Amino acid sequence: MNKKIAVKVDDLTVAYNYKPVLWDIDLEIPEGVLMAIVGPNGAGKSTLIKSILGILKPIAGSISIYGKPYIKQRKLVAYVPQKGSVDWDFPTTALDVVLMGTYGSLGWIKRPRQKEKKAALEALEKVGMLSLKNRQISQLSGGQQQRIFLARALVQNASIYFMDEPFQGVDATTEIAIINILKELRKAGKTVIVVHHDLQTVPEYFDWVTFLNVKKIATGPVKDIFNDENLTKTYGINYKVSIQE
Amino acid sequence: MDLQEYISLVFSDYTLRTITFGTAILGAVTGMLGSFAVLRKESLLGDAISHAALPGIAIAFLITGIKDGNVLLIGALISGLIGTFWIRGIVAKTHLKSDTALGLILSLFFGFGMLLLTFIQKQPDANQAGLDKYLFGQAATLVESDVWMMTISTGVCLFILMLFWKEFKLLLFDKDYTKTLGFNTQLIDILITTFIVLAIVLGLQTVGVVLMSAMLLAPAAAARQWTNSLATMVFLAALFGALSGVFGTAISASQNNLSTGPIIVLVASVFVMFSFVFSPSRGLLFKQLRFIKNRRDLELHKTLAFMFHIAENHKNISHPHAIKILNNFQGYTRKTLQKLVKKNYVTLHGNMWSLTDEGFKTASNLYNQQSRHE
Numbered sequence: 001m002n003k004k005i006a007v008k009v010d011d012l013t014v015a016y017n018y019k020p021v022l023w024d025i026d027l028e029i030p031e032g033v034l035m036a037i038v039g040p041n042g043a044g045k046s047t048l049i050k051s052i053l054g055i056l057k058p059i060a061g062s063i064s065i066y067g068k069p070y071i072k073q074r075k076l077v078a079y080v081p082q083k084g085s086v087d088w089d090f091p092t093t094a095l096d097v098v099l100m101g102t103y104g105s106l107g108w109i110k111r112p113r114q115k116e117k118k119a120a121l122e123a124l125e126k127v128g129m130l131s132l133k134n135r136q137i138s139q140l141s142g143g144q145q146q147r148i149f150l151a152r153a154l155v156q157n158a159s160i161y162f163m164d165e166p167f168q169g170v171d172a173t174t175e176i177a178i179i180n181i182l183k184e185l186r187k188a189g190k191t192v193i194v195v196h197h198d199l200q201t202v203p204e205y206f207d208w209v210t211f212l213n214v215k216k217i218a219t220g221p222v223k224d225i226f227n228d229e230n231l232t233k234t235y236g237i238n239y240k241v242s243i244q245e
Numbered sequence: 246m247d248l249q250e251y252i253s254l255v256f257s258d259y260t261l262r263t264i265t266f267g268t269a270i271l272g273a274v275t276g277m278l279g280s281f282a283v284l285r286k287e288s289l290l291g292d293a294i295s296h297a298a299l300p301g302i303a304i305a306f307l308i309t310g311i312k313d314g315n316v317l318l319i320g321a322l323i324s325g326l327i328g329t330f331w332i333r334g335i336v337a338k339t340h341l342k343s344d345t346a347l348g349l350i351l352s353l354f355f356g357f358g359m360l361l362l363t364f365i366q367k368q369p370d371a372n373q374a375g376l377d378k379y380l381f382g383q384a385a386t387l388v389e390s391d392v393w394m395m396t397i398s399t400g401v402c403l404f405i406l407m408l409f410w411k412e413f414k415l416l417l418f419d420k421d422y423t424k425t426l427g428f429n430t431q432l433i434d435i436l437i438t439t440f441i442v443l444a445i446v447l448g449l450q451t452v453g454v455v456l457m458s459a460m461l462l463a464p465a466a467a468a469r470q471w472t473n474s475l476a477t478m479v480f481l482a483a484l485f486g487a488l489s490g491v492f493g494t495a496i497s498a499s500q501n502n503l504s505t506g507p508i509i510v511l512v513a514s515v516f517v518m519f520s521f522v523f524s525p526s527r528g529l530l531f532k533q534l535r536f537i538k539n540r541r542d543l544e545l546h547k548t549l550a551f552m553f554h555i556a557e558n559h560k561n562i563s564h565p566h567a568i569k570i571l572n573n574f575q576g577y578t579r580k581t582l583q584k585l586v587k588k589n590y591v592t593l594h595g596n597m598w599s600l601t602d603e604g605f606k607t608a609s610n611l612y613n614q615q616s617r618h619e
Contacts, residue, residue, distance in 0.1 A: 017340075053425045071427065079425045086419045090284065091473045100415055104426030109408055136473040 003030040006160050006191040012061030014051050021047045025216050033208035034186040036196040040235050043213040045195040049162045078158035080149050082165055088138050094148050095133040098123055101155030123151040143174030160191045179205050267387040268490030271448050274399040276464030276486025278444045280479045281437055283465040284417050291458035293351040294445045297328025299358025299454050302379050321446045328354050382453030384505035395447050402440050452506040463513035470524035489513040546611055548581045553608035562605045565597035
């Protein structure tokens with residue numbers, strides 16, 4: 001493979017208390033893939049991306065984004081947290097949340113101006129939410145909230161996107177809209193890493209996959225490694241998934 | 246004393262003026278910062294901080310031997326901060342949840358503070374009396390320098406708030422995301438917390454340890470009911486807080502022997518109750534009204550849909566049917582039928598009803614919408 005490595009994880013170990021959540025993870029994510037991270041509950045999927053993003057401090061190991069630590073490359077990276085991680089009753093509007101995506105490039109103190117606002121409106125349009133831009137965020141449906149989060153990441157105009165279960169609790173229309181945007185990002189040469197739950201849709205949505213269950217089970221192209229053997233290793237039971245040809 | 250007389254007295258009488266301005270500024274700054282505490286779901290933190298400040302007051306007195314307000318405030322500030330960061334430490338480092346940590350620190354510091362107060366009272370020193378006024382506060386002891394102190398602190402607080410507005414908002418909404426954007430969340434956290442502690446400590450002399458947390462929460466809780474914008478919420482909370490101070494002082498000044506602190510808190514609670522009931526979007530009253538209206542509409546729609554079903558099977562949609570057949574339908578009441586007639590969806594001829602064209606059209610739209618949702 002002659003592609004550049006976008007994200008490299010070496011010997012990563014993370015623990016909240018005593019029990020490790022991630023154990024000795026080595027992972028290379030090539031540039032330009034649309035990758036799913038799959039594994040059972042408590043496998044450390046969210047923990048893995050939070051560690052890569054510097055939200056959690058690992059016990060051991062190192063992480064690099066295009067060869068440098070996260071903090072130096074943060075402008076290349078955008079993050080879509082789990083929808084449930086914030087309080088949607090917070091007093092703010094859809095547009096305001098999307099504008100938050102510009103805060104990183106603005107830095108301390110500087111306020112968003114016309115240019116940032118224009119970018120935010122464009123992102124809202126991309127996710128089909130422009131008409132709801134002034135809506136209070138608690139009055140949005142689950143799918144709409146997820147689109148807002150996606151728009152906030154799109155505004156960051158990054159090279160690598162990390163998304164924590166973007167399809168959780170969204171309607172079918174939103175799921176299709178989101179996956180289309182993700183595929184567009186890949187087409188534009190971006191790297192997209194998604195924590196994903198629905199194994200049925202993995203072959204249809206993604207071209208790369210990482211199996212995770214505290215340890216890394218396997219990583220590679222979906223067509224080569226998305227098979228019953230790896231699924232059984234990851235989920236512990238005799239797993240059969242019917243892959244649609 | 247009528248209103249005009251009172252207002253002129255506020256500007257002419259030194260004591261009344263000092264107390265009015267003092268409580269107004271105090272209400273504004275606690276309301277402003279209280280919005281942050283409420284949105285961070287740290288409502289109880291205020292209670293813990295104010296109780297944690299008590300031993301600081303006592304120790305400051307024991308060390309310096311003077312009862313100067315500002316010296317005691319510094320003591321309160323230090324012990325309030327220690328208590329707060331201790332709570333944070335417990336939550337971060339142990340399995341204990343924040344309510345347990347808050348309760349622990351609150352009672353530990355308060356108990357220690359009370360112990361020191363009784364110790365001080367046993368001292369053979371004429372100067373010792375009056376420290377216990379910090380328990381329930383005594384607005385009458387406010388002097389001009391206290392008000393200046395509050396004004397300057399509020400000014401600094403407002404300046405920092407406006408300077409880091411964007412960062413504060415981001416942190417309040419989504420802490421993890423704030424971190425990924427490269428902001429030092431710990432620094433923002435410490436800034437917010439320190440200002441909350443400062444606001445509480447400033448109010449101890451006036452409102453007291455026991456009631457102080459109400460000053461932090463009540464204006465913010467009331468303000469949240471009226472707006473969906475953070476800036477407006479902070480502004481309204483400051484306004485409600487200031488008004489609580491002004492009205493509270495007025496009531497206590499016009500009624501002899503009523504202490505100011507509790508009345509300010511009661512006035513703030515009136516703001517809360519009024520807001521909870523009468524806010525147009527979130528208030529209980531309008532919520533209930535909307536609920537009733539929706540129910541009625543739904544009843545109407547259900548009946549209309551039922552009629553549509555029957556009418557659909559006939560070539561002529563205006564074919565009359567006996568009212569009797571509606572009796573088997575659950576959503577039907579005579580009242581809904583009358584309403585449908587009033588809306589011109591249905592016409593009545595004796596015991597027979599028939600759909601109008603308009604009714605048929607509305608019902609078919611309704612029906613399509615319902616089935617699309619399923």
